[in-house]
């Protein structure tokens with residue numbers, strides 16, 4: 001069997017199914033929009049992402065799964081036109097509020113899902129999809145990216161397929177199979193004759209930054225669902241055993257940064 005015999009598009013779909021992650025509706029993201037809105041105004045992650053981009057010859061940008069504008073807003077002053085595409089109306093409202101606050105007049109929201117018809121979505125010089133790449137059909141998403149970018153595309157995707165330290169999941173007895181990670185993207189691009197650049201961006205755990213156990217427990221509940229009293233007790237023991245580790249929220253996250261030139 002050679003690599004060419006493997007149907008990576010199908011393997012991705014099967015892997016996603018095995019990972020037992022029900023599709024997230026836009027309403028789930030609506031609920032997170034207010035809390036995420038501040039992250040749009042710069043930070044270590046968006047700086048690291050933007051530092052790795054090449055805007056040479058670019059006038060327009062499409063940010064897919066833009067959220068509150070984490071990537072597209074800091075770039076807007078360097079471009080003529082910026083489009084933020086997201087299926088969550090509350091995220092797009094956050095994008096518009098942030099653009100207004102920053103005095104940016106070249107930012108246009110597009111309410112759309114990865115899975116929708118994109119025939120009226122503008123083709124832009126640069127396309128980015130930052131931390132928004134867990135889609136039902138990755139091959140179809142990559143096809144959309146290549147059709148909607150003229151010069152370059154930039155994605156960040158999970159490394160290892162988990163959002164939180166597996167040790168915490170084990171502690172709760174809630175280990176789930178990992179989600180598919182960036183490796184499928186590399187293989188699906190390779191199949192198209194595209195050989196992307198690969199880099200990594202490390203970010204603090206999404207459970208980081210809690211001095212109080214109650215705050216930590218609510219963050220854990222957002223990731224895993226409601227906690228029983230036994231689970232809370234096990235979590236409290238872990239939290240109190242090592243305050244520095246608790247403050248870090250366990251192991252940090254790693255994102256794969258995948259960048260390629262759009263074939264001419």
Ligand SMILES: C[S@@+](CC[C@H](N)C(=O)[O-])C[C@H]1O[C@@H](n2cnc3c(N)ncnc32)[C@H](O)[C@@H]1O
Pocket residue numbers: 026029039064065066067068069070071085086087088091112113114115129130131132135
């Ligand atoms: C983790 S946030 C990332 C936001 C921003 N790109 C960043 O890196 O901070 C994921 C975003 O993707 C959007 N999203 C998730 N699934 C989507 C889908 N199927 N179609 C369109 N947007 C989606 C969510 O609404 C959310 O705004």
